[in-house]
Amino acid sequence: MSNECNSRAFLYLNLPQMVSGMLFSEEFDFWSREHIVLKRPDEADTFEGFYEAVIYNLSQFLFACAGHYNRFEQIWAEINPMPLFSATMQTCIDKKMDVTRGGARYNSSSFSLIGIGTFIDSLYAIRKVVYEERKLTMEQMKELLRTDFAGQEAWRLYLQNKVPKYGQDDEEMASFAGRVFRDLAVHSSGMPNARGGYFEASLFAFFFYDVLKEHTWATADGRHAGQRISRGCNPVESTKEIDAATLMQSLRSIDFKDYPGCAVSYLEMPISKNAAGTDVFVRILEAFVHCGGNALDFNVVDKETLLQAKKDPDNHRNLIVRVCGYSAPFISLSEELQDEVIERTMRNG
Amino acid sequence: MRLSSEPCATAETAFITNIQHFSLHDGPGVRTTVFFKGCNLHCAWCHNPETISSKGQVGFDVRRCIGCGTCGEVCPCRLHKMKTRLHETDVIGCVKKESPNEGEDVRHEWLRKECLACGRCVEACPANALELYGKHVSLSEIEKECMRGKKNFPGFGGVTFSGGECLLQARQVFYLASKMKAEGISVCVDTALHLPWDTVEGVLSVTDLFLVDMKAGLSDTHKKYVGVSNERICENLKRLTQLADCWVRIPVVHGVNDTEEEVEAMLNTLGGMGERLKKIQLLTYHTLGEPKYRALGTDMPRFEAPDEKRQEWMLEEFRRTGVCVEWN
Numbered sequence: 301m302s303n304e305c306n307s308r309a310f311l312y313l314n315l316p317q318m319v320s321g322m323l324f325s326e327e328f329d330f331w332s333r334e335h336i337v338l339k340r341p342d343e344a345d346t347f348e349g350f351y352e353a354v355i356y357n358l359s360q361f362l363f364a365c366a367g368h369y370n371r372f373e374q375i376w377a378e379i380n381p382m383p384l385f386s387a388t389m390q391t392c393i394d395k396k397m398d399v400t401r402g403g404a405r406y407n408s409s410s411f412s413l414i415g416i417g418t419f420i421d422s423l424y425a426i427r428k429v430v431y432e433e434r435k436l437t438m439e440q441m442k443e444l445l446r447t448d449f450a451g452q453e454a455w456r457l458y459l460q461n462k463v464p465k466y467g468q469d470d471e472e473m474a475s476f477a478g479r480v481f482r483d484l485a486v487h488s489s490g491m492p493n494a495r496g497g498y499f500e501a502s503l504f505a506f507f508f509y510d511v512l513k514e515h516t517w518a519t520a521d522g523r524h525a526g527q528r529i530s531r532g533c534n535p536v537e538s539t540k541e542i543d544a545a546t547l548m549q550s551l552r553s554i555d556f557k558d559y560p561g562c563a564v565s566y567l568e569m570p571i572s573k574n575a576a577g578t579d580v581f582v583r584i585l586e587a588f589v590h591c592g593g594n595a596l597d598f599n600v601v602d603k604e605t606l607l608q609a610k611k612d613p614d615n616h617r618n619l620i621v622r623v624c625g626y627s628a629p630f631i632s633l634s635e636e637l638q639d640e641v642i643e644r645t646m647r648n649g
Numbered sequence: 650m651r652l653s654s655e656p657c658a659t660a661e662t663a664f665i666t667n668i669q670h671f672s673l674h675d676g677p678g679v680r681t682t683v684f685f686k687g688c689n690l691h692c693a694w695c696h697n698p699e700t701i702s703s704k705g706q707v708g709f710d711v712r713r714c715i716g717c718g719t720c721g722e723v724c725p726c727r728l729h730k731m732k733t734r735l736h737e738t739d740v741i742g743c744v745k746k747e748s749p750n751e752g753e754d755v756r757h758e759w760l761r762k763e764c765l766a767c768g769r770c771v772e773a774c775p776a777n778a779l780e781l782y783g784k785h786v787s788l789s790e791i792e793k794e795c796m797r798g799k800k801n802f803p804g805f806g807g808v809t810f811s812g813g814e815c816l817l818q819a820r821q822v823f824y825l826a827s828k829m830k831a832e833g834i835s836v837c838v839d840t841a842l843h844l845p846w847d848t849v850e851g852v853l854s855v856t857d858l859f860l861v862d863m864k865a866g867l868s869d870t871h872k873k874y875v876g877v878s879n880e881r882i883c884e885n886l887k888r889l890t891q892l893a894d895c896w897v898r899i900p901v902v903h904g905v906n907d908t909e910e911e912v913e914a915m916l917n918t919l920g921g922m923g924e925r926l927k928k929i930q931l932l933t934y935h936t937l938g939e940p941k942y943r944a945l946g947t948d949m950p951r952f953e954a955p956d957e958k959r960q961e962w963m964l965e966e967f968r969r970t971g972v973c974v975e976w977n
Contacts, residue, residue: 549801
């Protein structure tokens with residue numbers, strides 16, 4: 301029997317958009333609404349100063365969120381007590397206490413951080429191009445982002461293709477990514493909640509990475525406004541040269557013990573008639589565990605089947621795909637999400 | 650060529666196109682494959698055309714080009730030009746793109762013939778429309794990359810040296826393979842055996858498995874489609890199967906080597922090879938190399954894959970050798 305009541309999936313924090321919120325703070329009122337005195341990252345002289353400001357602002361924001369959530373959690377027991385659920389847990393019975401009051405042994409809460417791949421790439425692009433190579437000033441970079449790279453396709457492609465990306469084989473990048481993962485874990489966990497437990501860091505998004513993309517402005521990694529942001533703890537989709545091996549390698553830079561609230565990796569396995577069979581899966585799973593991975597989402601489908609299913613849903617009612625964190629009948633997905641799943645299978649082919 | 654047991658200096662480089670991790674089609678298990686550049690055969694159906702020439706080459710993907718002109722600025726020979734209209738005749742890879750400046754068309758013109766493949770434009774191109782085929786990579790760096798598989802994959806299958814014809818750089822293969830052996834990593838050498846026997850013999854001691862490519866059974870067919878006759882290859886194969894474990898791999902192209910005479914001839918060669926011929930892999934012809942042909946500015950010669958009936962028939966025929974046969 302389980303003895304855990306983890307409260308999650310109530311706040312999805314779009315990391316890349318938080319950076320936009322800091323660079324263009326005049327356009328967003330949530331800082332003042334939360335009484336946060338913003339440290340302006342764009343005024344920093346060094347990348348260290350920039351990075352510190354970003355992390356500081358994020359931690360202030362997350363602290364405010366934890367406060368809001370805890371106020372709700374305090375009245376949880378009055379509004380929605382859970383006697384049946386509580387009856388399944390030994391400590392609830394022993395303590396004669398509902399789960400909503402903290403009857404379970406483990407009473408954690410967690411925020412979901414979304415788009416960490418895009419977040420890492422964007423910060424790294426600013427570090428490289430603005431602070432190290434000095435090819436752009438901070439103002440020029442902000443102008444590119446504000447205008448969504450209008451008329452500056454060469455710059456957008458430069459940022460997308462010529463700056464190292466998280467997941468690629470680049471030692472400097474790997475150590476930077478490890479640092480971001482670590483810092484985000486530190487600042488999104490540890491706060492006490494109202495049930496006697498603590499906040500734990502987590503990195504999962506179900507399908508929210510797809511919902512949120514429309515509201516995400518252009519990012520410094522060369523991503524257009526409205527384009528997809530990264531999933532779970534995966535590298536960005538448009539990153540070149542990401543295969544199963546590189547994905548595993550990228551896991552090594554992360555200490556997943558920092559993310560007890562779950563950090564999901566996604567991997568699409570293209571299936572073909574001549575595929576190498578189940579042995580491949582065994583090897584991948586072995587490698588995943590060996591490299592210290594936390595949760596792995598497989599999708600095993602071929603593109604043709606999905607394209608057909610999209611055209612002819614009636615005959616594909618039982619086609620189940622792993623969306624992210626859960627599985628669903630393919631035909632039940634929105635057209636946009638269907639296209640997204642189709643595109644994923646094409647990527648690793 | 651006799652190879653000394655002393656590995657060559659680590660400062661030496663190998664000329665390679667790519668190192669592929671998590672490779673499932675180059676020998677047993679999940680492997681890391683190193684593709685050497687340069688080949689002494691010219692199979693008409695080659696699906697890795699960028700590995701044929703032993704010189705560096707630049708590939709150009711017109712569809713990615715945005716006509717920004719960055720390549721022209723860095724080219725030491727001034728071979729890339731952005732023109733507002735089509736120019737000259739001796740030009741490959743023209744593209745019509747919307748220029749960053751509104752209302753103006755830009756065409757990317759490139760004198761490929763004069764290209765030295767220095768790679769500067771490749772480095773500069775923001776759109777990744779240019780790609781460099783062939784890099785001189787130091788052996789210690791390749792070694793490090795190959796070791797990575799062992800670090801990340803508990804069930805790592807090993808390293809495969811492929812190409813092109815990797816044994817044209819036998820010294821490098823020998824050095825890398827001996828390093829792998831010292832770490833207990835399995836080594837496959839993927840070769841077409843169109844080489845002096847001494848060269849093959851040189852890497853025997855550090856190779857666990859040879860993947861021998863067989864193109865055709867009849868000498869005439871071989872000459873027609875590959876450019877040379879196959880006597881030396883068959884002779885080497887016979888010797889090799891006495892001394893080392895081998896898989897024979899046959900890319901099957903419809904109308905070329907799936908005819909009855911062809912299959913008969915191949916069976917004659919393969920029959921009685923002995924126990925060290927462990928497997929025969931039949932590989933279906935495919936057209937996945939087409940983008941690379943296009944990038945190199947040439948058309949891909951068109952062939953057809955054998956249909957399912959033909960595949961089944963060939964499977965039956967090759968089973969007569971008593972060796973394990975599979976389609977891959």
